[in-house]
Amino acid sequence: MVGASLAGARAAEALRREGFDGPITLIGAEPHLPYTRPPLSKQYLEGTWGRDRLELKAPAPGPGTGVDFRLGTRAVGLDVARRRVRVSGPDGAGEVGFDGLVVATGCHPRTFPGAGDLDGVFTLRTVDDCDRLKAALDGGPRVAVIGAGFIGSEVAGTCRKRGLDVTVIEALPVPLAGALGEGMGHVLAGVHRDHGTGLRLGVGVEGFVPGPRAGDRHRVAGVRLADESVVEADVVVVGVGVVPTTGWLDGSGLAVDNGLVCDAACFVRAEGGGPGPGFVVAAGDVARWHNPLFGEDMRVEHWTNAVEQAEAAARNLLRGPGRAEPFAPPTYFWSDQYDVKIQYVGRARPGDRMVLAEGSIDERRFVAVYVRGERVVAALALNRPARIVAWQQRVASRSSWNPDLD
Amino acid sequence: MRVVVDFDRCQSNAVCMGIAPDIFEVRDDGFLYILQENPPESSRSKVDEAVRSCPTQAISVEEG
Ligand SMILES: Cc1cc2nc3c(=O)[nH]c(=O)nc-3n(C[C@H](O)[C@H](O)[C@H](O)COP(=O)(O)OP(=O)(O)OC[C@H]3O[C@@H](n4cnc5c(N)ncnc54)[C@H](O)[C@@H]3O)c2cc1C
Ligand code: SF4
Secondary structure, three states: OOOOHHHHHHHHHHHHHOOOOOEEEEOOOOOOOEEEOOOHHHHHHHHOHHHHHHHHOOEEEEOOOOEEEEEEOOEEEEEEEOOOOEEEEEOOOEEEEEOOEEEOOOOEEEEOOOHOOOOOOOOOOHHHHHHHHHHOOOOOOOOEEEOOOHHHHHHHHHHHHOOOEEEEEEEEOOOOOOHHHHHHHHHHHHHHHOOOOOEEEEEOEEEEEEOOHHHHEEEEEEEEOOOOOOOOEEEEOOOOEEEEEOOHOOOEEOOOOOOOEEEOOOOOOOOOOOOOOOOEEEEEHEEEEOOOOEEEEEEOOHHHHHHHHHHHHHHHHHHHHHHHOOOOOOEEEEEEEEOEEEEEEOOOOOOOEEEEEEEEOOHHHEEEEEEEOEEEEEEEEOOHHHHHHHHHHHHOOEEOOOOOOO | OEEOHHHHHHOOHHHHHHHHHEEEEEOOOEEEEEEOOOHHHHHHHHHHHHHHHHHOOOOEEOOO
C-alpha cells in the first residue's frame, strides 16, 4: 500500500478480512499512523475535539497479523515490471517489493503563487497543517479565506465559532457553484452572511500583501484582489482545491490524467488507456475510475468513497481482474458549515435540472434533487439528515423523478 | 452482540442508516436512534460495516 491514510488503512484491513495472511506494508509520507481528516476543518480546529478523536481504529501495526508501517517514508518511483516501489525515508533510499499494490496517495492542496513566501499563509490537509493554523488562530487574528469550497467554507465557519473576524474571497459569483450548482451557492452565501462572515464574491486574487514595517515584511498583512482592493488579514487560509498526488508515478507506464486512471474494478490502466498490469489497484482521492452507475469516469474527494473504494479495490486485487466486480456506488458526502449540515448523494453535472423535493429553502431545511432527463442523478439534503438514505436508494436504483414520491 | 453508539461523537451523518436501516435510524429531530440494541447474529456483517463506515467512529460492538 502506498499512502498510509484512510484509503490505505481500510484497504489493509479489507485484505485481512478477506483472508489474506501474507505480509502487508503501508508506506506513508506523513510521520503519523493513519488518522481521519474531516475534523481538521471542524471540531479539531475549533478545539472541541482532541487528537485522540482523529485516530483511525484499524489496522493494528506489528508483526504476525499486523501491518508493517513505513512512516515518514515517501514512495518516489514505481517499477511495474520488477514489482518494486522505490522509497526514500529515515533509513535513506530503498526499495519495497510487492505482489499486489494499492495506490492510495490521495491529494495535496493546490497552492497560490507567492503563498510560500510569507508567514501567516496556510493550507489545510494534514494534522500538522492544522496544528500550525490552530496555533495562529489562538492569537485572535483577522482571517481571510481564499476559496469558498468545502474546506474554505468549513474553516470560515469554525473561525466564526471561535469568534474571529473572517472574510471569504471567491472568484465565482457564489460559494460551491461548481460542486452544488449556483442555486445552492446562493443559499450558502446567505449562511455565511447570517453568521457575520464577510464575502468578496466574483473577484479573483492578485497576490499577498506583506507587512508594512521592516520587522514584519515576512508576515502577511492582507490579500490584494483583482479590483485592487485589499482584504486585511493576519492569517490567510488558501482553500483553492486539491490535486491528486501522482508525481511519484511519472515514468511508471501507468495512466495518469487528473488522478490515476482505473477501470470499473479499480485496476489501474496502462498509459494510453489500455489494460494495466492487473496487480495494481487505486482507491480514494487519487483514483479516477469508471463508475458504471453514472457511466462516467470520476474521481471523488470524499471520506466515504475512500472507505468504500478501498474495500472494493482490495477485494478485487485478491480476486484478480478475471473475477473482479465493478465498483458502482451512488457516492455520498457530507459537509458541516456553521449550523448547516449538507449531505449529498450522486453525481450532478452542469445542465441537470434542480428541483426542490422536500421542505423549505427559506427555513434552510430541505432536499433538492438533480434530474437529468427523467432520472434522479443526485440529491442534496440541507439540515435533513433523516431523509438522505431514502434519496440515496433512489439514486442507486436509477429512479425517475416523480413529484409525488414521498 | 450489543450495539453501542457514542452520542458525543455521532454527527447524524446517517451512513449507518444507509447500511443497516433496521438497526439505525436518524429521525426528523436530527438525532440517531438505535432500533435494535441487541441485533441477531445474522446482522453482524452489516453492523461491522456500519462500524467501519461511520465517519466519526461513533459505533462499537460489545459482545455478550
Ligand atoms: C480539512 C479536511 C476536511 C474534510 N472534510 C470532509 C468532510 O466533511 N466530508 C467528506 O466526505 N470528506 C472530507 N474530507 C475529505 C477526506 O478527508 C478525504 O476524502 C480522505 O482523506 C481521502 O483519503 P485518502 O486515503 O484517499 O487520501 P489522503 O487522506 O489524502 O491520504 C493520502 C496519504 O498518502 C500520503 N502520500 C502521498 N504521496 C505519497 C508518497 N509518494 N509516498 C508515501 N505516501 C504518500 C499522504 O501523505 C497522505 O497521508 C476532508 C479533508 C480535509 C483535508
Ligand atoms: S454513521 Fe456514525 S455519525 Fe453517522 S449517524 Fe451513524 S453513528 Fe452517527
